[in-house]
Amino acid sequence: xxxxxxxxxxxxxxxxxxxxxxxxxxxxxxxxxxxxxxxxxxxxxxxxxxxxxxxxxxxxxxxxxxxxxxxxxxxxxxxxxxxxxxxxxxxxxxxxxxxxxxxxxxxxxxxxxxxxxxxxxxxxxxxxxxxxxxxxxxxxxxxxxxxxxxxxxxxxxxxxxxxxxxxxxxxxxxxxxxxxxxxxxxxxxxxxxxxxxxxxxxxxxxxxxxxxxxxxxxxxxxxxxxxxxxxxxxxxxxxxxxxxxxxxxxxxxxxxxxxxxxxxxxxxxxxxxxxxxxxxxxxxxxxxxxxxxxxxxxxxxxxxxxxxxxxxxxxx
Amino acid sequence: xxxxxxxxxxxxxxxxxxxxxxxxxxxxxxxxxxxxxxxxxxxxxxxxxxxxxxxxxxxxxxxxxxxxxxxxxxxxxxxxxxxxxxxxxxxxxxxxxxxxxxxxxxxxxxxxxxxxxxxxxxxxxxxxxxxxxxxxxxxxxxxxxxxxxxxxxxxxxxxxxxxxxxxxxxxxxxxxxxxxxxxxxxxxxxxxxxxxxxxxxxxxxxxxxxxxxxxxxxxxxxxxxxxxxxxxxxxxxxxxxxxxxxxxxxxxxxxxxxxxxxxxxxxxxxxxxxxxxxxxxxxxxxxxxxxxxxxxxxxxxxxxxxxxxxxxxxxxxxxxxxxxxxxxxxxxxxxxxxxxxxxxxxxxxxxxxxxxxxxxxxxxxxxxxxxxxxxxxxxxxxxxxxxxxxxxxxxxx
Numbered sequence: 001x002x003x004x005x006x007x008x009x010x011x012x013x014x015x016x017x018x019x020x021x022x023x024x025x026x027x028x029x030x031x032x033x034x035x036x037x038x039x040x041x042x043x044x045x046x047x048x049x050x051x052x053x054x055x056x057x058x059x060x061x062x063x064x065x066x067x068x069x070x071x072x073x074x075x076x077x078x079x080x081x082x083x084x085x086x087x088x089x090x091x092x093x094x095x096x097x098x099x100x101x102x103x104x105x106x107x108x109x110x111x112x113x114x115x116x117x118x119x120x121x122x123x124x125x126x127x128x129x130x131x132x133x134x135x136x137x138x139x140x141x142x143x144x145x146x147x148x149x150x151x152x153x154x155x156x157x158x159x160x161x162x163x164x165x166x167x168x169x170x171x172x173x174x175x176x177x178x179x180x181x182x183x184x185x186x187x188x189x190x191x192x193x194x195x196x197x198x199x200x201x202x203x204x205x206x207x208x209x210x211x212x213x214x215x216x217x218x219x220x221x222x223x224x225x226x227x228x229x230x231x232x233x234x235x236x237x238x239x240x241x242x243x244x245x246x247x248x249x250x251x252x253x254x255x256x257x258x259x260x261x262x263x264x265x266x267x268x269x270x271x272x273x274x275x276x277x278x279x280x281x282x283x284x285x286x287x288x289x290x291x292x293x294x295x296x297x298x299x300x301x302x303x304x305x306x307x308x309x310x311x312x313x314x315x316x
Numbered sequence: 317x318x319x320x321x322x323x324x325x326x327x328x329x330x331x332x333x334x335x336x337x338x339x340x341x342x343x344x345x346x347x348x349x350x351x352x353x354x355x356x357x358x359x360x361x362x363x364x365x366x367x368x369x370x371x372x373x374x375x376x377x378x379x380x381x382x383x384x385x386x387x388x389x390x391x392x393x394x395x396x397x398x399x400x401x402x403x404x405x406x407x408x409x410x411x412x413x414x415x416x417x418x419x420x421x422x423x424x425x426x427x428x429x430x431x432x433x434x435x436x437x438x439x440x441x442x443x444x445x446x447x448x449x450x451x452x453x454x455x456x457x458x459x460x461x462x463x464x465x466x467x468x469x470x471x472x473x474x475x476x477x478x479x480x481x482x483x484x485x486x487x488x489x490x491x492x493x494x495x496x497x498x499x500x501x502x503x504x505x506x507x508x509x510x511x512x513x514x515x516x517x518x519x520x521x522x523x524x525x526x527x528x529x530x531x532x533x534x535x536x537x538x539x540x541x542x543x544x545x546x547x548x549x550x551x552x553x554x555x556x557x558x559x560x561x562x563x564x565x566x567x568x569x570x571x572x573x574x575x576x577x578x579x580x581x582x583x584x585x586x587x588x589x590x591x592x593x594x595x596x597x598x599x600x601x602x603x604x605x606x607x608x609x610x611x612x613x614x615x616x617x618x619x620x621x622x623x624x625x626x627x628x629x630x631x632x633x634x635x636x637x638x639x640x641x642x643x644x645x646x647x648x649x650x651x652x653x654x655x656x657x658x659x660x661x662x663x664x665x666x667x668x669x670x671x672x673x674x675x676x677x678x679x680x681x682x683x684x685x686x687x688x689x690x691x692x693x694x695x696x697x698x699x700x701x702x703x704x705x706x707x708x709x710x711x712x713x
Contacts, residue, residue, distance in 0.1 A: 007515055010508060014507055021504075022487060026490075069493075
């Protein structure tokens with residue numbers, strides 16, 4: 001009997017402690033914010049998970065909240081994607097919220113997995129995202145990535161692009177372990193680049209959405225992001241620059257496949273974005289940095305406390 | 317009065333449960349509580365690592381692979397210490413280490429090294445505690461009721477695993493998505509589990525004589541036979557991840573329900589763990605092998621899907637039955653056959669052999685799938701498993 005009382009007392013104390021801790025780290029609800037994608041601004045996800053924007057000419061200036069909570073955010077011209085993760089009954093699930101220029105929800109796509117990457121083509125027509133899916137958490141390890149593409153003009157949705165006809169070094173390739181991630185569309189809204197990994201190797205693939213096929217271009221390119229003029233790709237490549245963060249940012253010239261490491265010497269694990277033809281931005285350690293795209297200069301902090309940056313210009 | 321008492325006489329099934337001693341229920345409660353705690357973390361950890369800290373699947377995979385190796389090595393060591401000393405302190409240490417790991421995850425923040433250390437510490441705790449815990453269950457009941465005892469324990473364990481993610485969801489909902497709160501609450505729940513273990517689980521009696529030397533345990537004939545059978549069966553066990561991935565690909569389930577698939581297996585497991593455990597008390601080998609036949613059927617069903625809906629219901633049911641008929645039953649089968657002075661070490665070795673065989677199997681399925689396609693891979697596994705069952709039937713007789 002005495003032991004039962006002790007157990008009950010322990011339970012009470014621990015329940016009190018758990019509640020107090022949970023209350024102390026509770027996050028506030030999202031405040032209302034601006035309601036449109038407009039102006040020359042940099043949008044990003046702040047450290048509390050809210051999407052906010054700053055003037056592109058004054059990134060450290062006042063922040064305007066967008067009234068959205070996202071784990072990954074991307075926008076261009078007339079559309080935006082807000083990728084959010086939730087904890088479902090057992091494993092993570094995710095939602096891709098597709099928004100129009102006034103930030104009205106146009107589509108809600110339910111996914112399994114953890115949000116990883118999101119991009120919108122320059123015209124705003126093509127939207128792509130990557131989630132990664134873990135297996136049964138209880139007994140096994142293993143993951144795969146699921147990359148989706150939405151054509152907002154036709155409404156056609158590809159939930160997992162792994163059935164695209166893939167050619168490795170020119171030969172049609174079949175393997176169940178093919179994973180794609182980090183899709184980035186060119187200005188024609190059909191050509192795209194993406195990372196494809198299979199049998200332990202990662203490739204840069206050039207895809208054609210209309211023909212639904214992809215060809216590998218080179219190896220070792222992860223999370224590509226196409227420059228505004230479509231001639232270069234900023235990407236991360238494996239390189240043990242910092243312990244536990246084995247990636248380094250580099251820029252690849254597509255014409256001659258020449259690659260230049262950027263001046264960021266710390267490990268970066270992000271899909272970088274282009275601020276303008278000469279500068280890229282990326283998140284590192286919960287802060288957003290910018291660095292010249294030609295390997296010169298030094299990185300400087302653009303926005304303190306943020307991830308998932310994207311620059312939006314007024315259309316026209 | 318008399319009538320009421322008469323009416324309350326337990327049904328035959330109830331009577332069997334009554335024969336399960338309080339220690340087993342207490343150990344079941346410890347596992348239940350601990351599983352709530354650890355599944356809370358597993359449910360949100362990928363999200364937390366990826367979103368808050370920006371880790372990639374590759375890094376997660378590395379941490380997982382690392383933990384696997386650590387656990388494989390530590391299980392027998394934990395078993396050996398329990399045999400030389402006592403089981404309960406080793407189990408307490410294992411549970412406490414896993415509890416402390418939750419604080420480690422919180423304190424590590426975004427530092428990847430400490431974070432990986434915390435994850436490895438969590439799995440280390442799991443590796444250390446499993447065999448002593450099973451040895452305590454085995455020590456608490458006579459040989460002819462081991463199946464029921466393990467069935468009861470595994471059912472309570474699974475209930476915890478089902479409740480954990482729901483608890484995580486509730487905490488996230490109440491705190492506006494504060495992942496740190498999930499780890500904090502999970503820590504408190506884990507500490508409660510350790511408390512229940514300390515207060516309510518009777519220790520196995522102190523060993524009066526020193527256990528036999530390691531080589532004597534390793535040369536034990538029944539241990540070697542059970543390890544051989546476990547290795548053979550494990551080599552042709554299609555891993556859960558492939559089962560769920562293939563079910564998802566069959567088109568029977570919308571993509572966002574993918575996370576719910578393991579719950580189907582768990583629910584069937586929960587339902588059948590006790591009845592099959594009880595059945596295993598009279599025919600252990602048959603239940604164990606029958607469970608593997610259920611997996612053969614599930615594998616064949618996955619390979620030749622008649623209709624997506626049939627495959628979904630059938631595969632999940634068979635998969636749940638497979639776990640219910642094998643998970644606790646293997647321990648119930650092994651424990652009475654092992655010499656008392658090397659029992660925990662023996663149980664740990666069996667678990668390690670099984671885990672290693674399943675690890676090899678998942679690599680093999682991946683390779684077969686790549687080379688010959690999913691259907692051939694599944695057929696090879698099914699045929700292999702039938703062979704392994706036949707082999708195990710001979711070895712275990």
